[in-house]
Amino acid sequence: VKGQVLCEGYATENGELALGRNLKVAFMPWQGYNFEDAIVINERIVREDIFTSLHIEEFELEVRDTKRGEEELTPDIPNVSEEATKDLDENGIIRIGAEVKEGDILIGKITPKGESDPSPEEKLLRAIFGDKAGDVKDASLKTPPSIKGVVIDTKLFSRAKKTTKAEEKSAIEKLDKRYELAVMNLKNELVDKLFQIVNGKTSQGVYNVYKELLFPKGAKFTQKSLSDLEYAHINPYKWTTDEDKNDQIKLLLHNYGIRVNEELGAYKRDKFAISVGDELPSGIVQMAKVYVAKKRKLKVGDKMAGRHGNKGIVARIVRDEDMPFLEDGTPVDIVLNPLGVPSRMNLGQIYETVLAWAGKELGVKFATPIFDG
Template sequence: AIIISEKLVKNDAFTSIHIEEQTIPFRNSKAGDDILTADIPNVSNYAKRSLDANGIVTVGSEVSAGDVLVGRTSPKVEDNLTPEEKLMNAIFSQKISNRKDTSLKVKHGHGGTVIDVQILSRDAGDNLEDGIEKIIKVFIAQKRKIKVGDKMAGRHGNKGVISLVLPVEDMPHLEDGT
């Protein structure tokens, strides 16, 4: 077990940066194509606040769980309509909305700062799988401070798990105050 000072946590002495990649493909199918858009049905403006006009998150944005990273709508298959939608279609004899929200959203606990967005597309000459027109990759950096339960290792193979973070005044000190 390892006991560390609260001062190490405050000074970011053992803070690490984790970069996570989230990917969303845009497919072509017989039912219709996936569309990149900022106009996503049934999504709050707050969740879409970091999107640009095209529907892609801007680099440098702070994102948290539930925020939309890439706006995508896909065609709704007629078999998957809810009874309410079937009733509305029968009454008004027109389709209410034939697209559903399939956007890329930030997962719980994976928020952070967007550091890069890459767009791979068939038009740009990228080699993609059959049926996939484009792929958008979003890279999110997350700062993680050291906490109880983290494992530490020294250069010479000595390892341990942090079991306690003590306030500075409770840490042992020398006669000269260091």
């Protein structure tokens, strides 16, 4: 259809620009602080998080099969306090939602030591904790300097372990039973909730998506009849004459389908991990990844840009009362150097500023399509 959006970019949503914010801008010198494309901004911009950004950092750690033995991901790290490992799971990976700062352990790993003469401290540790504390060393991944944020995701990739056919078959059988039990529990939960909705109601005919009758019209719904239904391809519409009940049934079946697909996805991933495993480079047994999100406020030294090739560095953040203001006393949000416009001949930013100001005063929204504007 003409005018329909075919493709979205990083900066658009529904065909409209979705990046950037509208600010009151003044083109004027300000005590020399905006010389050579430097930018002066209002403190309100920082205070109200108008240009606060979210950055996601990825950290990864590899587990290798070394000549001295195989490395291991574990929360049981020698010479490390319980406080430092309290957020690590059984694989030594930090839990999602944990707040981290410089020096915190993200992924716990131990690696075998080479044979050497133990130091007095190591001899003491071996005497207290046994051989394990002495023959391995801490090789954990820690949060680097200047990083402070929240863990939002973790991933663990593992090569398939060398097992016999019988062990693999046994592991897959356990997985099959676990999946069947999970799906059965979901169905029982669905049937209980459906019965609460349709108890005492008369069926209007329940069909599957292939238009085959599953439950006759005019019959009363019972717990057993609902248990006997096959929900894989069921039609969720018009089960009863009550539209409100029908909406509840539709939503319930939709959520049930999502939960079943989640269980199926987890089952397939686990089965693949047992039989095939993740594809990893040669010599790497496991790979763990941790994603940390951090929030950054706008500060002096950051770079800002408009849509007309105009860019600059934030030179100073100024209080409201010290900023230039309009006739009605409204302080501007940002001050740009006027000498940056004529030398580059990008007058579009002036036109955009004037048009947007007029639109704001008139309560009108202007949109200019690219190439057709």
